[in-house]
Structures are given as structure tokens and as C-alpha cells.
Amino acid sequence: MLQLIQNDKISELVNGKRVITKKPELLAPAGSLEKLKVAVHYGADAVFIGGQEFGLRSNADNFSIEEMREGVEFAKQYGAVIYVTTNIFAHNENMTGLAEYLQAIEGVGVRGIIVADPLIIETCRRVAPKLEIHLSTQQSLSNWKAVKYWKQEGLHRVVLAREVGAQEMRKMKEEVDIEIEAFVHGAMCIAYSGRCVLSNHMTARDSNRGGCCQSCRWDYDLYENVEGEEIALFEDGDAPFAMSPKDLKLIESIPHMIELGIDSLKVEGRMKSIHYIATVISVYRKVIDAYCADPENFKIKKEWLEELDRCANRATASSFFEGEPSYKQQMFGFHAPKMKWDFAGLVLDYDQDTQIVTLQQRNYFKVGDTVEFFGPNIETFTMQVEQLWDERGNEIDLANHPLQIVKFKVKQPLFKFNMMRKENK
Amino acid sequence: MKKPELLVTPKSVEHIEDLISSGADAFIIGEQQFGLRLAGEFSLKQVNEATKVIHAANKKVYVAVNALFHNDRLEALDEYLMELQRIGVDSIVFGDPAVLMAVRELNITIPLHWNPETTATNWFQANYWAERGAKRAVLARELSLDEIIEIKENSQPEIEVQIHGMTCMFQSKRKLLGNYFLFRKEAMEIENRKENKNMFLHDKERKNKYPIYEDLNGTHIFSPNDMCLIDELTELFEAGIDSLKFDGILQSDDYITTVTNLYRQAIDAYFDQGEEAYEALKDDLLEKIEVIQPPLRPLDTGFIFKETVY
Numbered sequence: 040m041l042q043l044i045q046n047d048k049i050s051e052l053v054n055g056k057r058v059i060t061k062k063p064e065l066l067a068p069a070g071s072l073e074k075l076k077v078a079v080h081y082g083a084d085a086v087f088i089g090g091q092e093f094g095l096r097s098n099a100d101n102f103s104i105e106e107m108r109e110g111v112e113f114a115k116q117y118g119a120v121i122y123v124t125t126n127i128f129a130h131n132e133n134m135t136g137l138a139e140y141l142q143a144i145e146g147v148g149v150r151g152i153i154v155a156d157p158l159i160i161e162t163c164r165r166v167a168p169k170l171e172i173h174l175s176t177q178q179s180l181s182n183w184k185a186v187k188y189w190k191q192e193g194l195h196r197v198v199l200a201r202e203v204g205a206q207e208m209r210k211m212k213e214e215v216d217i218e219i220e221a222f223v224h225g226a227m228c229i230a231y232s233g234r235c236v237l238s239n240h241m242t243a244r245d246s247n248r249g250g251c252c253q254s255c256r257w258d259y260d261l262y263e264n265v266e267g268e269e270i271a272l273f274e275d276g277d278a279p280f281a282m283s284p285k286d287l288k289l290i291e292s293i294p295h296m297i298e299l300g301i302d303s304l305k306v307e308g309r310m311k312s313i314h315y316i317a318t319v320i321s322v323y324r325k326v327i328d329a330y331c332a333d334p335e336n337f338k339i340k341k342e343w344l345e346e347l348d349r350c351a352n353r354a355t356a357s358s359f360f361e362g363e364p365s366y367k368q369q370m371f372g373f374h375a376p377k378m379k380w381d382f383a384g385l386v387l388d389y390d391q392d393t394q395i396v397t398l399q400q401r402n403y404f405k406v407g408d409t410v411e412f413f414g415p416n417i418e419t420f421t422m423q424v425e426q427l428w429d430e431r432g433n434e435i436d437l438a439n440h441p442l443q444i445v446k447f448k449v450k451q452p453l454f455k456f457n458m459m460r461k462e463n464k
Numbered sequence: 465m466k467k468p469e470l471l472v473t474p475k476s477v478e479h480i481e482d483l484i485s486s487g488a489d490a491f492i493i494g495e496q497q498f499g500l501r502l503a504g505e506f507s508l509k510q511v512n513e514a515t516k517v518i519h520a521a522n523k524k525v526y527v528a529v530n531a532l533f534h535n536d537r538l539e540a541l542d543e544y545l546m547e548l549q550r551i552g553v554d555s556i557v558f559g560d561p562a563v564l565m566a567v568r569e570l571n572i573t574i575p576l577h578w579n580p581e582t583t584a585t586n587w588f589q590a591n592y593w594a595e596r597g598a599k600r601a602v603l604a605r606e607l608s609l610d611e612i613i614e615i616k617e618n619s620q621p622e623i624e625v626q627i628h629g630m631t632c633m634f635q636s637k638r639k640l641l642g643n644y645f646l647f648r649k650e651a652m653e654i655e656n657r658k659e660n661k662n663m664f665l666h667d668k669e670r671k672n673k674y675p676i677y678e679d680l681n682g683t684h685i686f687s688p689n690d691m692c693l694i695d696e697l698t699e700l701f702e703a704g705i706d707s708l709k710f711d712g713i714l715q716s717d718d719y720i721t722t723v724t725n726l727y728r729q730a731i732d733a734y735f736d737q738g739e740e741a742y743e744a745l746k747d748d749l750l751e752k753i754e755v756i757q758p759p760l761r762p763l764d765t766g767f768i769f770k771e772t773v774y
């Protein structure tokens with residue numbers, strides 16, 4: 040781990056005790072309104088979403104303008120804000136409709152857009168001046184002078200390249216007065232973002248307009264061409280050459296990022312489940328709050344780390360922030376993605392008097408299973424399901440229909456949006 | 465109609481002399497600390513020599529300063545730019561706005577060419593960087609012919625397009641080859657293959673071979689085919705594209721020299737004798753390339769006639 044240097048610009052002494060006054064924003068992804076609401080409930084200060092155009096994700100995970108409006112209004116009740124990703128590198132044909140689109144986004148109260156192409160930056164400035172403009176990581180911003188350039192161009196915030204390390208971030212913060220957003224958690228490109236067109240070549244899909252097929256994660260064999268003879272640089276049974284990065288996880292570096300004065304900590308994954316968003320956001324929330332309240336005595340709790348791992352299906356690493364990644368931060372050989380815990384249900388209601396929870400099933404579970412509840416307003420706890428009823432009050436043994444509404448007794452109070460999960464054995 | 469420039473990538477100062485005789489109009493040189501994926505490595509001293517040779521022949525020399533810079537190279541970048549100014553090269557090729565900032569701070573007067581490779585995808589961007597000082601925009605190789613023509617029609621700066629050679633598909637900061645060898649506990653291989661540019665990835669499913677190498681800038685992976693537009697130049701000529709680039713990275717000196725001359729013939733036929741002369745000649749030129757084409761490098765036309773979806 041890197042050495043932590045206290046930054047006086049972000050803290051104050053209160054009754055002789057140092058507290059952090061500049062808390063970074065915790066920025067969550069959301070691919071649907073439900074996910075957006077979960078992210079906000081579980082502690083996100085801001086949520087980034089995609090619209091139906093100009094973004095880098097498939098349509099299934101995108102918001103209509105009306106949904107954006109609803110999301111913005113919902114977030115507002117919790118003091119949270121919404122950003123919209125418009126981070127394609129446009130081709131000529133993508134230029135039409137841009138101005139109207141940006142005006143519509145501005146009109147529903149979105150705080151800002153995340154953008155890579157100067158076409159969209161300049162158009163936004165012209166037609167939707169109320170929107171903040173954040174430079175997307177697709178621009179691979181990796182040095183302070185380039186940060187200064189975008190500051191001069193009037194941008195509010197820059198999202199750094201994933202290849203930027205802690206010392207580099209410090210220098211950027213020293214040299215330029217601009218908001219900096221950095222990734223803390225989630226899947227990452229193994230290439231510099233924006234500099235990979237593998238999918239264009241292999242599948243005729245344009246990665247810089249959202250068509251990436253994760254071609255980097257396929258298997259390749261490494262050869263050497265010696266005077267026309269092809270010599271294999273691997274042996275039978277060896278793991279093939281691979282470019283699959285472990286997912287980013289900087290939970291233990293959060294104190295460091297806070298001391299650096301990073302303005303926004305970004306979690307990646309607009310296509311991930313609400314379970315993932317809830318788990319990741321709630322754990323980062325706890326770490327940020329605990330550190331800011333009392334940096335001197337902060338210690339990361341083992342439970343937090345364990346909880347975070349419950350929604351992980353790939354190995355993780357602290358790539359680049361803590362130093363240049365080696366082979367240990369990559370994955371070789373075949374790894375079947377395996378979730379250690381399944382998201383089993385979403386709490387819709389809880390009756391204090393009868394102690395009966397109404398739950399929407401999200402994964403198979405049955406009487407006798409040990410389940411865990413977590414979420415806002417409660418301490419995580421486990422219990423055994425003793426009796427189970429369906430919506431009409433008929434007793435059942437198992438909840439095996441997707442989205443089925445079921446009821447059962449839980450002695451500890453629960454709240455709407457709490458979640459239930461179950462170990463995957 | 466103005467003759468487009470024929471821009472090539474020499475491997476050494478001596479090679480430049482051959483390429484001048486073969487009919488090249490302009491040259492891209494540089495070194496990996498500042499420039500990306502160069503055919504040859506030219507120290508400042510060699511840039512100086514090369515510039516003398518090139519200028520004596522009344523040709524142009526451009527220096528690649530298009531790396532993605534991290535903080536640690538910014539100081540060296542300033543010194544490098546000042547040296548280039550002193551030498552008097554004809555342009556600085558950049559992608560990272562840090563270069564633009566440095567050029568402004570240091571009052572460098574050498575013209576700029578904007579080349580971020582994959583992200584130069586529309587005419588608005590070309591004009592945007594032109595307003596900020598770029599004299600030329602180098603287009604992404606993933607564009608179709610129609611897109612290129614439309615960009616040219618709407619752009620203020622000169623437009624440069626690649627017409628021959630391999631293209632980069634991927635750049636990672638990670639040392640992916642070294643990591644693979646380390647994973648296999650073959651640290652020696654890293655030393656053995658440091659300067660080795662003969663490796664490739666075999667994609668069994670698509671039956672493709674992708675050249676791969678590692679340098680100071682990370683790991684680079686290249687297209688499985690060499691693009692070749694020698695028989696498809698008419699529309700680019702008509703569109704008035706200002707510079708046609710043949711990227712000779714990972715090719716031999718002789719190959720680069722011969723292919724340069726074949727493109728020279730194509731351009732001259734069209735502009736000196738007319739479209740018919742070019743039409744009559746082009747198949748023959750293509751055949752001559754096919755004869756010397758390395759067996760592992762099939763020819764194609766890149767994305768010129770291939771639309772991508774998303």
C-alpha cells in the first residue's frame with residue numbers, strides 16, 4: 040500500500056479532532072430506473088445513466104427522456120444528482136439530432152453529461168449551457184497538462200484514464216483546479232479507452248460507438264515468426280495468451296483517494312444487477328463516511344470487505360492506482376464466473392406489528408434456507424426462513440417463480456428496498 | 465487538381481535516400497519515447513540528419529509526438545519540442561492536448577498535425593483542432609470511403625488518410641507480453657524478445673494473425689491484413705485528400721521502397737496523364753504488390769468498403 044499523506048485542504052479540526060470536510064462524491068452506475076433508485080437509496084451521491092443515443096451501451100440499459108425526468112426527480116429528494124453519458128466518438132452520420140437531444144436532457148434537470156467528442160462538448164455548450172460538461176475516460180486523459188487544456192476549454196470535470204496512478208493524480212490536483220473523477224470499482228478495459236478497435240476488426244462492430252464485444256477477453260495463441268516459420272511460444276496444455284484484466288477494486292485505497300482530494304469516486308457497471316449496485320454502493324458509502332468522520336482512527340472492517348465480495352464474480356485488483364499492474368492483475372486460463380452469493384429477494388414492505396415481510400423473489404429459495412438481509416437503515420443480519428406464504432396467504436415450501444411475491448416472518452425490522460441474499464453452494 | 469502528397473515511414477536515414485528516389489514526398493520519423501508505432505527509431509541526432517537529407521531534396525519531414533503522455537514525460541517533451549523547433553522539421557504530429565499546451569507555452573512555430581488515430585472520426589473534430597492550431601487532421605482508419613469524403617468536404621484543415629499498410633487495433637499501457645511470460649515463469653523470454661517484433665497472436669476462430677509487440681508505450685496489436693488501396697484511389701484523388709500515407713511499420717526496407725514507388729506511379733499516372741492512364745495501370749500495380757507481399761500479411765481494403773455497426 041502507498042503511504043497516506045494528510046491533505047489539510049480537505050479537512051478541519053473540530054474539538055481537536057481532524058475530520059474530512061471535503062467528502063468526495065460517490066458516483067454509481069444505473070441501467071434502469073429501478074437501479075437508479077436502488078443506487079440512491081444505498082447511498083450514491085450521484086448516478087450516471089445512458090440515454091438512447093450517443094452513449095456507449097446497448098439500448099436495453101438506457102433511459103428515455105421521460106425516465107430521465109423521473110430519475111432526476113427521485114434523486115433530488117435525496118440530494119443526489121444525475122449525469123448522462125454521451126461518450127461516443129461520433130461519425131458524420133451521428134451528428135443529427137444531437138442539439139435537440141442535449142436540450143431535452145438539460146430540460147429534465149440532469150446535472151451534466153460525460154463526453155469525449157469535441158463535437159458534443161461544443162454543441163452542448165452552445166445549446167444546453169446549463170449542463171455541466173465532464174470529459175469521459177474515452178479521451179484517455181493521463182497527464183496534468185492535458186487536464187489543464189480541458190480546464191481552459193471550460194470543462195467542469197475530467198474523468199481520468201484508468202492508467203493514472205496515485206502520484207500522478209496528486210500532481211494533477213496540485214497543478215490544475217478542476218474536479219477530478221476516478222474509477223474505484225468495476226470492470227475495466229485492458230486497452231487505453233478509446234484506443235481499442237479490436238471489435239471493429241473482428242466483428243465489424245465499432246467499439247467507440249458502443250459496439251465493443253470484449254474481444255480482448257477471448258483466447259489467443261502467441262507465436263513467433265522466424266524467417267517465415269511459425270513457432271509456438273506455448274506448449275500443449277498451457278494457458279493461452281490472454282488480455283483479461285481483473286476487475287478494479289480500490290476499497291482499501293479510499294482513504295488515500297480522499298486525501299488526494301479526488302472529487303468523485305466512480306463505480307462502473309451500468310449493466311450490473313441491483314444486487315451488485317446495492318452491495319458495492321453501500322460498502323463504499325460506509326468506508327467513505329467512516330473515514331471522513333474520523334480519519335485518525337479509521338480501520339477498514341473485515342465485514343465490509345467480505346460483504347463487497349458477495350457480489351463479485353471475477354477476481355479483483357487495484358490496478359494502476361497502486362502501481363503498474365503485473366501479470367497478477369490479469370486472468371489467465373478459464374475461469375467460470377461464479378457468484379458466491381445470489382440476490383434472492385427485494386423487500387417491498389414490512390409490517391412492524393406482525394413482523395411479516397413482503398418480498399419480491401429474485402432468485403430461488405426455500406423454507407429452511409439461511410438468508411442474509413442488508414441495506415439502508417439496518418445492520419446486515421442472517422436468519423433461517425421458517426415458514427413461507429404466497430401473495431394470497433397459501434403456505435408454500437419454496438419461492439421458485441421469478442418476481443413472485445412472498446411473505447414470511449422476520450423478527451428484526453426491515454425497510455422497503457432492503458435486500459435479501461443467499462449463499463450459493 | 466492538386467497532387468496529393470505521398471507520405472511514407474522510413475526505417476533509417478539511409479532508407480530515406482532510397483525512398484526519395486522512389487518518389488516519396490514526405491516522411492514520418494521519431495522515437496518511441498514521444499511517438500507511437502514508428503517504422504524506424506530516429507534519435508534527435510538522426511532527426512537532424514534526416515531533415516537535412518529530406519530538405520535538400522525539397523521534401524517534407526514530420527515528427528511523431530503522438531504518444532499518450534503521462535506526467536513523467538512532460539519535461540522531456542518540452543525539451544524535445546524545442547529541439548524540433550531548432551532543427552526546423554516541417555510538422556509535429558500530436559494526439560495528446562498536452563503537446564498543444566507545450567507548443568503554445570514554448571512559442572513553437574512548427575505546424576501541427578492532429579493524429580489521435582482511432583478517435584478522429586468526424587469533420588467537426590477536424591475543424592475543432594484546426595481552430596486550435598492544427599494544420600492537418602489525420603483520419604481514423606476505421607472510417608468508410610463515404611465518411612472520408614464527407615469529412616474532406618466539410619473540413620478546414622488538410623486531410624491525411626492511410627492507403628497502405630497495417631493499422632493499430634489496440635494499445636494497452638500494460639506489458640501484456642511480459643506479463644504472459646512472467647505468468648509462465650519464463651522471465652528470460654522477456655530479455656530474449658525485448659526488441660523482437662516478429663511475434664503474433666493467432667486467433668483460431670477467425671483464422672487471423674495479429675502482429676503484437678511491446679515498447680515504452682505499452683503493448684500494441686495490429687490488424688491481421690495490410691490495407692492496400694492502390695487500385696481504389698480514384699475517389700480519394702477526386703475528393704482532393706491532401707496526403708496519402710503508406711505506413712510501413714513492421715515491413716522490410718525493400719518492401720517499403722518498392723511499394724512507395726508503385727504508389728508514386730499510380731499518383732503520377734492519374735495526375736500527369738489522366739484517369740484513364742491510372743485505370744489502365746492499376747491492376748498491374750496491384751499485382752506487383754501481391755508478388756512481394758509477405759505470406760502472413762493478406763491484403764484488404766481496411767474499412768473503406770466495410771461499414772461497422774454498433
Ligand code: SF4
Nearest residue numbers: 228230235251254255
Ligand atoms: S475489446 Fe476489451 S480493451 Fe477493447 S474496448 Fe472492448 S473491453 Fe476495452
